[in-house]
Amino acid sequence: MPAAALSPDILAKYEPVIGLEVHVQLLTASKAFCGCANKFGAEPNTNICPVCLGLPGALPVLNAKAVEFATLASLALNCQVRERSIFARKNYFYPDLPKGYQISQYDKPLAEYGWIEVPAAGGATKRIGITRLHMEEDAGKSLHDGFGDSATRTYLDLNRCGTPLVEIVSEPDIRTPDEAFEYLTRLKEILLYTGVSDCNMEEGSLRCDANVSVRLKGAEKFGTKVEVKNVNSFRFIRAALEYEIERQIEVIENGGRVMQETRLWNANEGRTYSMRSKEQAHDYRYFPEPDLPPLIVSPQFLAEAGKRLPELPEARRARMIAEYELAAQDAQTLTASREFADRFEAAAKTAKNPRRVANILLSEVAGRLKALGLEQEQSPVSMAGIVMAADLLEEGKISSKQMKQLFDVCFEKGEDFSAVYEREKPQQLTDASAIEALIDAAIAASPKQVEQYRAGKKTLAGFFVGQVMRASKGQANPALLNELVVKKLEG
Ligand code: ADP
Ligand code: ZN
Ligand code: MG
Numbered sequence: 001m002p003a004a005a006l007s008p009d010i011l012a013k014y015e016p017v018i019g020l021e022v023h024v025q026l027l028t029a030s031k032a033f034c035g036c037a038n039k040f041g042a043e044p045n046t047n048i049c050p051v052c053l054g055l056p057g058a059l060p061v062l063n064a065k066a067v068e069f070a071t072l073a074s075l076a077l078n079c080q081v082r083e084r085s086i087f088a089r090k091n092y093f094y095p096d097l098p099k100g101y102q103i104s105q106y107d108k109p110l111a112e113y114g115w116i117e118v119p120a121a122g123g124a125t126k127r128i129g130i131t132r133l134h135m136e137e138d139a140g141k142s143l144h145d146g147f148g149d150s151a152t153r154t155y156l157d158l159n160r161c162g163t164p165l166v167e168i169v170s171e172p173d174i175r176t177p178d179e180a181f182e183y184l185t186r187l188k189e190i191l192l193y194t195g196v197s198d199c200n201m202e203e204g205s206l207r208c209d210a211n212v213s214v215r216l217k218g219a220e221k222f223g224t225k226v227e228v229k230n231v232n233s234f235r236f237i238r239a240a241l242e243y244e245i246e247r248q249i250e251v252i253e254n255g256g257r258v259m260q261e262t263r264l265w266n267a268n269e270g271r272t273y274s275m276r277s278k279e280q281a282h283d284y285r286y287f288p289e290p291d292l293p294p295l296i297v298s299p300q301f302l303a304e305a306g307k308r309l310p311e312l313p314e315a316r317r318a319r320m321i322a323e324y325e326l327a328a329q330d331a332q333t334l335t336a337s338r339e340f341a342d343r344f345e346a347a348a349k350t351a352k353n354p355r356r357v358a359n360i361l362l363s364e365v366a367g368r369l370k371a372l373g374l375e376q377e378q379s380p381v382s383m384a385g386i387v388m389a390a391d392l393l394e395e396g397k398i399s400s401k402q403m404k405q406l407f408d409v410c411f412e413k414g415e416d417f418s419a420v421y422e423r424e425k426p427q428q429l430t431d432a433s434a435i436e437a438l439i440d441a442a443i444a445a446s447p448k449q450v451e452q453y454r455a456g457k458k459t460l461a462g463f464f465v466g467q468v469m470r471a472s473k474g475q476a477n478p479a480l481l482n483e484l485v486v487k488k489l490e491g
Contacts, residue, residue, distance in 0.1 A: 018174035032164035033060030044157035052162030054099025066164035079114030096140035109134035129171030138163035347383035356390035385417030401474030
């Protein structure tokens with residue numbers, strides 16, 4: 001039943017409850033339990049062996065790098081890491097799972113009791129609990145289209161079998177589709193910063209199932225949840241949740257009951273469809289994996305992993321806001337990726353005044369890139385170019401107006417700042433008597449401001465600096481100009 005438009009009054013009677021299950025592929029060189037290459041996009045069925053296919057007699061050996069990455073992710077998500085966790089077999093039949101079971105973790109997962117902070121109303125933050133993070137392996141892929149006989153055949157690519165995954169399960173703490181979107185955005189950012197995954201949703205290295213129920217506001221018990229699968233972008237997850245919340249409210253308002261089921265999101269139609277009900281749900285018959293010993297994460301291993309944990313996005317933003325005197329939004333821009341933030345900070349450190357580098361990057365470069373629809377990586381101006389501009393400005397060798405003009409040329413011609421500066425070498429007026437003449441003219445033209453200045457409104461010095469700068473077509477040496485303006489006004 002498609003959700004009809006429900007009145008805001010009716011929607012307002014209910015509270016959604018959302019919990020997310022996120023699967024993340026780890027960026028290890030080899031697979032979780034064998035030496036096969038772990039890489040996306042290879043010729044089908046070329047990275048496979050008896051272990052990842054589960055041929056009789058083959059024995060899994062745990063990849064230490066996968067444990068290291070899973071541990072890093074656990075720590076970055078504020079989880080407690082279990083010293084002794086247990087692998088389990090999750091049994092089910094599916095064509096892309098030749099083994100007939102997936103190696104996973106069940107009642108003793110690697111990590112539990114974590115949380116992520118998301119922005120909440122009024123500048124506050126809200127903690128979303130992370131129930132668990134466990135290790136498991138991926139299955140292969142059924143290829144339903146792209147072949148001449150796809151109408152009648154399904155092909156199998158088993159390269160993905162045995163790819164190391166972590167599954168991150170949230171508590172049912174999320175209350176709105178927007179909050180779900182924020183949670184996922186933060187989660188992805190944290191995982192990218194730790195470097196354990198590329199989180200590429202198009203390639204399936206990050207996948208999310210959304211669980212959602214509704215209850216009357218004030219009710220204590222959760223409603224019956226529905227699991228929505230097959231959603232391949234954060235925007236679609238938000239849309240699927242919005243749809244599903246309305247659908248469930250409509251069912252209840254019409255006197256019905258929400259069925260516990262798994263539904264699929266159809267992006268083209270913007271709605272969910274029932275895939276299987278509770279009665280058809282799998283019984284996985286979990287049991288401890290007999291071929292793998294318990295996974296022991298020693299206190300030393302944990303301490304080592306802790307040392308390798310990078311400064312995480314939230315902490316980095318807080319530090320950079322203080323260090324470079326940034327607005328929150330600007331800090332967000334500068335920390336959009338760890339790689340970019342690293343490049344910015346490495347460059348800023350070499351400048352005479354690091355704060356100027358942040359300023360110029362945000363005001364002169366980011367704005368122009370945005371207007372042109374370009375990414376940071378496509379910028380004609382390098383970090384070194386921005387540092388050069390910052391230093392020239394700091395030393396008063398160019399005025400801010402001249403700098404703007406130079407950046408205009410950089411973006412028009414697609415050239416770096418140093419090339420444009422060396423060629424154009426903007427003229428500077430450094431002759432004190434010529435500058436003084438311009439100041440005299442400005443003073444004569446604005447007697448009222450002179451009076452106010454002399455009565456104590458010292459900030460008006462900036463007004464005269466601006467007047468003279470304009471009169472000199474931006475060429476007056478800024479340091480000299482500042483000095484002479486004050487001297488004249490005081491004199
Ligand atoms: P299952 O046994 O069906 O796998 P779990 O209790 O393990 O269910 O929860 C799976 C996910 O569903 C978790 O992210 C959890 O937060 C969420 N969840 C559990 N109950 C509800 C509910 N009533 N409404 C919405 N989400 C829920
Ligand atoms: Zn293999
Ligand atoms: Mg569960």
